[in-house]
Amino acid sequence: MKAAALSTFVLASVSLVAAQSQAGAWGQCGGSGWTGATTCVSGYTCSAVNQWYSQCIPGSSVPSTSSTTTTTTITTPTTTATQPGATQGGTDLPYGTLVTGCSKSGTVAITFDDGPYTWTSGLIDSLNAANVSATFFVVGQMYGCIYNYADVIQKAYNSGHQIASHTWSHKDLTGQSASGIQTEISRVEVALKKILGIRPKWLRPPYGGQNSNVLSTMRGLNYKVVTWNLDSEDWNGLSVSASQNKFNSLGADPKIIPLEHDALQSTAQQLGPWIANWAKNKGLKAVTLSECLGESIPGGQYEQVGGATPRDNTWTC
Ligand SMILES: [Zn+2]
Structure with missing residues (x-):
């Protein structure tokens, strides 16, 4: 991509x-x-x-056609000793880690990007009704402004879904300077502090764009990085049934972190709920990203940064 x-x-x-x-x-x-x-x-x-x-x-670039490879890879940073905040305790992965698949057998981490948007609230209802958890990679301003969907983010968070960062304006981070990356990250942090009182520890770079510079910057900013190992290609105009075929062709325990987009109506209303039921019917547990990696909850997901605050005139994009 x-x-x-x-x-x-x-x-x-x-x-x-x-x-x-x-x-x-x-x-x-x-x-x-x-x-x-x-x-x-x-x-x-x-x-x-x-x-x-x-x-x-x-976005300024388009993902290339991708395969349905479901290899599970966890790349941990090679230099953590002297980097402030580069390590975490217990089972939580070190900052700067790059993950593409789940590590825990029998789990699936369904992920949704580019929201919150019009359809996200209904999707959360569907996931809750199916009693499954998912992870939402939220942006600051893309289809909508994050502050106008604060109640949707709170609903997802309070329902036990994981909230993670997808940057403020969805730029390819591989083309950004370190300070440019920092701005893209910190604006989302400000918003989630106001809306939820947390700082997310996980980030998915737009287009999956990452390299050693991005990972190094992420390590310094106390983030773990995740891409995916199954692309539903909902963003690419694939029909819901064609996306479903990708899931139906998987083996018994694929340990997938599939990529979907809750900003797309067909995904929020059809594909997303279908994946939740697909997992259940296959005997897999649909859990949050951190859970599928065996991290502590909520320690592996968030840093508490004070309680949420009431909306005021700073809640603008
Ligand atoms: Zn995206």
Whole structure:
């Protein structure tokens, strides 16, 4: 999922309001055969060229086609001794660790990115009704503004789902300076401190974009990094049934951390609830990211940074 793919897609400048209203519609960009001679605003990229499912999606690059490989890998940092805050106690993984799959047998960590948005609350209801836990990688401002969905984040948190960071504005961190990365991280921290009174310890970099510099910066900022080992490709216009086929073709104990997006209506209302039931029917336990890695709860997930505060005029994006 590298920025190299950028050259094959069209960027242009329209109003941001228009882009946000278009996000989620199909066939809107990237071609001449569809309504989609439309181009995407700055900060948005067309998900595909000459395809009915092309969408303006947030970001400056588009993930490449990925496989359904479900290898479980945990890469721990090689230098932790002198880095402040680089280690944690007990079963909690050290900061700077990169994870792609679950380590605990019989578990699945269902993950949702790019929210909170319109459909997230309903998805939480579905997950709660199925009695499964998931992890939400929230952004500050993308489809919506995080402060306008504070009640949704609180609902997820209070229901036992894990809240983690997906950065403020969904930039590819491999193209950012250390200070640029820090800004993308700290603005989410400020918001989650106000909304929940916690600092998340886990982060998923947008587009899965990470390298040694990003991981080193994350270690210094006290974050553990996770990508995925199964891509539902909901972002890529794959139908719900095609995404389901990826899950149905897995072995008995795949230890997956699948990638989904609660900002997409079909995922929030169909695919997400279906995965929850798929896991149960397969005899797998759908748990939070930290639980599937055997971390302590909530110590592996969060640092307590004071209680949540009432909304005031600083709650703006
Ligand atoms: Zn994302």
